[in-house]
Amino acid sequence: MTYTFNFDWIAQYWPVIVKGILITLELTFVGGVVGILLGILCAFVKLYGAAPLRFVVGAYVELIRNTPFLVQLFFIFFGLPALGVRLGELEAANIAMVVNLGAYACEIIRAGIQATPKGQFEAGVSLAMTRLETFRHVVLVPSLQRIWPALSSQLVIVMLGSAVVSQIAAEDLTYAANFIQSRTFRAFEAYFVSTLIYLVLAIVLRQAMAGLGVLIFPRRSSR
Amino acid sequence: GQHAAAAGLDAVEQRGTLRVAVPQDFPPFGSVGTDMTPQGYDIDMAKLIADKIGVKLELVPVTSANRIPYLQTDKVDLVISSLGKNAEREAVIDFSDAYAPFYNGVFGPKDSGVSKPEDLSGKTVGVTRGSVEDLELSKIAPSDATLKRYEDNNGTISAFLSDQVDVVATGNVVAAAILAKNPPRKPEPLFLIKNSPCYVGMSKNEPKLMEKVNAIVAEAKKDGSLDAISEKWLGVKLPEDI
Amino acid sequence: MTDFTLWDIARNLLLALRWTVLLSLVSFVGGGLVGLLILFARIARPRALRVAAKLYIELFQGTPLLMQLFLAFFGFGLFGVSVPAWLAAGIALILWAAAFLGEIWRGCVEAIARGQWEASASLGMSRFEQMRHVILPQALKIAVPPTVGFSVQVVKGTALTSIIGFVELTKAGTIVTNATFQPFTVYGLVALFYFALCWPLSLTSQALERKLNVSHSHY
Amino acid sequence: MSLIAITDVHKRFGENEVLKGIDLDIAKGEVIAIIGKSGSGKSTLLRCINGLETIDSGSILVGGVQLSSEEKQLRDLRQKVGMIFQQFNLFPHLSAGRNVMLAQTVVKKTPKAEARKIAEEMLDKVGLAHRFDALPDELSGGQQQRVAIARALAMKPAALLCDEITSALDPELVAEVLQVVRRLAEDGMTLITVTHEMNFAREVCSRVVFMHLGRVHEIGPPAEVFGAPKTPELRQFLGVN
Amino acid sequence: MSLIAITDVHKRFGENEVLKGIDLDIAKGEVIAIIGKSGSGKSTLLRCINGLETIDSGSILVGGVQLSSEEKQLRDLRQKVGMIFQQFNLFPHLSAGRNVMLAQTVVKKTPKAEARKIAEEMLDKVGLAHRFDALPDELSGGQQQRVAIARALAMKPAALLCDEITSALDPELVAEVLQVVRRLAEDGMTLITVTHEMNFAREVCSRVVFMHLGRVHEIGPPAEVFGAPKTPELRQFLGVN
């Protein structure tokens, strides 16, 4: 092999990488929190909402799940200005992440809710709670607990998918890699380093979600 | 080493084909026709070099992200992809003599009040990441100008047209092509950055190949064939300083 | 600048769509086969195999497919091994899909009641025979909906092969946009074609899921 | 005036007419046992009283108010009439105490501290004050059912509907739950229980309702119903000839 | 020589020692009933004999061969000792007949045609020859359990382990399954059954084993165990004083 790896550039470019990591984390965090909230809302509407609302949510979910994230991103960033909504690349990226995860989370959460025994709902209602109150206090937490692993996986997928936001000049981790390689022509090294960082982020994210799960969901203490 | 012996000019002649990385997303240097075949300044340049060496030409369409890895892993012999030069890049690959002018400048609405680099202060500038103008503008732009670096030319132009950036830095031919389409937002020339020419890229330490390419470029300048290419794609003759 | 008619744009995108379909088929079928191996390793008796499979899954689910493709194509090249683009794309997509499919299917295998393992063991079947005759036939049935669902991800995942030179649907869209400066028309069509390809798969998956749920409620 | 007045109630599921005209008046403080074969419509009747099923015709008045399917009104009704299920249906993510507190804070807007006091009181009433913080998973079936009773009681209902609340329990656990119900009856709670425990029905109830094919087939004080069943269907059900 | 010889078997799950030294010899043709409270280790003992659980110490010999955890040997053992489960565990994707054929063709490499003949024979033995092509879903619980018995019998085992094979069944279906087991016993099959059916144990078994807290607490012919229980634990279990 004639190619010799050279990582000297790190000394000069590490701020770009750190910024990239932070932005990737921001996108994942905002996408994760707001996206899951949106998913919960959509799941509720899809299960209990009025027919027209159900249709709108259904169309949204199908549209998002069956088209590439990149195209969605382009429409938000380049398309919305035509309608008078001009978003910065970070806002656009964040919104695209939320919209994307929201659709997937909706389906995952809906499945979790549907797996809730009917008796839980009836018990809530027969204690004079409204449907919304029953959903909020009785159905939601156990449903989330049921689908938490699936949701965590989806979040990792979305985090990795966020790489394409570099196309609209959002300065995430992939942007950092591309920026560095465009200056230094050290493509292998830049991609290798960013891949490793993604791997670490994915593992950390999974662990964090597991830890969060332990915090949110009660577990029986051993008898 | 061994590897080098099998590469370079000898390998090209032995193989009978010259493999060249060309852009597909950077008109007028490289784009496609309605039949998706590559066309543009860089493609004609590649044809010229292959002709002169006397071998067949194999065009390999590349992006800005993968053009150098193609070269480094010996999947192409030359990169003719409107490459600009800087010191860091020269540490990794070798550059021939310049084969094309690249007049780049900053373009934007007339009323943007920009007429020199200092005026970019506080403005948002769209530019294609890794392009010649990216390298140049990064050097001269004031520190409080925001550079938005898009993946490809299309991103940069779309960003300008959709009002995501105040002005763009790009080739004057690119700007002219857009102006010709009479868009709602017009990229009028504001100021010229400089003529920062394009070079042919090749693996390091291929003296024979370098010599050959430089000779072909020099001859093409002399016999007017490069002028012809320039006129075809850029609408003007090759400038004196190339 | 060449002038593209709407038909030119659509025609070129449709031609590129062939690559999307072909790559999807290759990665889905190949990923299925390798995924089966991953599944077997993941639930094998020897700990080493299980751990290896787990690491494999972590690696391929934890890094961007784009980087996997890049490293598969150019990484070997660094060592002087020339891997053609179609092979690199095939390998990377297959390994990536296998990680996801293996994990999806493991869930399905684990959903089969323990009693089925015990009953078949107590009839003297070996672990492989148990899998082959008792567990897999049942697991595959419940695995169909999520598997079809994942095929949508595969279709969309093939877009990333442009990093190693494939002009599939998304890449063709970028190229044509750069020649036409009509991003809305082009990406609108791109989205439409993806939707036309993926939506039937989604619908099938949902329909199968519903059907399965119904048959479950009999128990 | 009767607390619950059921008049000519009909209910069908598709083709299947499950309730074929039920008339039943229940006074405050009464303890009613509903018995009958599987499928005779016992659960459906209870669920109709609680508004979990809508009725097709007839009327149900609770405390003089007509039952409708209007949400707000249903909520009022359900504060007056609690229900306990065969499968307990405790909320698995909440401790026993929080199970009892939840509806108070959500529905009645009782302040947390007060809700907690009431929850402790109710758990004490069912003999589980010491398991306030236990999750449902950590409780035996009998304990879970007692928490469910405490949960319903915390809403201070005027009447309690119990649907086979002991049939998911092991025999040894049945006694502890019945003990609790017996005490409620003594305290004057209005109780309507579907039950298979004939001894319980005999000893505790003021009236026994025998349902058959979607109708109230026989009704009367336990001594009468068990001691001198009039219809052959009831005799067959009781296994006497 | 005894067919199954169990010597000082210990088994623990984590902290919990479930079997605390079991000694038991079973001769060919014996019919043994194992009785005892829930949690006393009955199922665990059966599962150990069949190699579904590994033992921590002691030894189990079947037909003179020591039980190990080696795969090949386990397979041989399991061809000698069949097991039937409370939950039937039929393969839901195969018809009744194919359920009975599967292990023969896979494990013993019996040719299809012959396996089919044996399957028909075995289904006939349990009175289900006419349901050869029915899927498990289409059979009643009692029929499913009888298919499970036929499936075990088709491997021509020397002994059969039955773990509460009637407790998932409605009372009316219990009889049909017990009838089949009774006939097996009469035919000389070695049977070890965990059961709550005391009448069955009394009438059919040669010996009754009472397990308590992980030990064989009392053992003897049914007349002795049921007629004159020696220990207070057994007396309590049987409800006699």
Ligand SMILES: Nc1ncnc2c1ncn2[C@@H]1O[C@H](COP(=O)(O)OP(=O)(O)OP(=O)(O)O)[C@@H](O)[C@H]1O
């Ligand atoms: N949601 C429903 N949809 C359709 N049919 C139903 C529904 N709920 C109950 N039924 C039918 O109504 C009839 C009466 O059911 P119900 O549960 O009231 O009987 P029950 O007297 O409570 O019987 P059990 O003692 O078995 O609980 C049954 O035939 C049942 O199948």
Ligand SMILES: Nc1ncnc2c1ncn2[C@@H]1O[C@H](COP(=O)(O)OP(=O)(O)OP(=O)(O)O)[C@@H](O)[C@H]1O
């Ligand atoms: N896989 C396991 N892991 C941990 N503990 C177990 C396991 N299997 C059984 N046990 C424990 O071992 C003890 C004995 O269980 P076993 O199933 O043998 O009892 P049993 O006599 O069959 O009871 P039953 O009549 O309820 O079936 C119980 O306390 C049970 O909780």
Ligand SMILES: [Mg+2]
């Ligand atoms: Mg009922």
Ligand SMILES: [Mg+2]
């Ligand atoms: Mg047991």
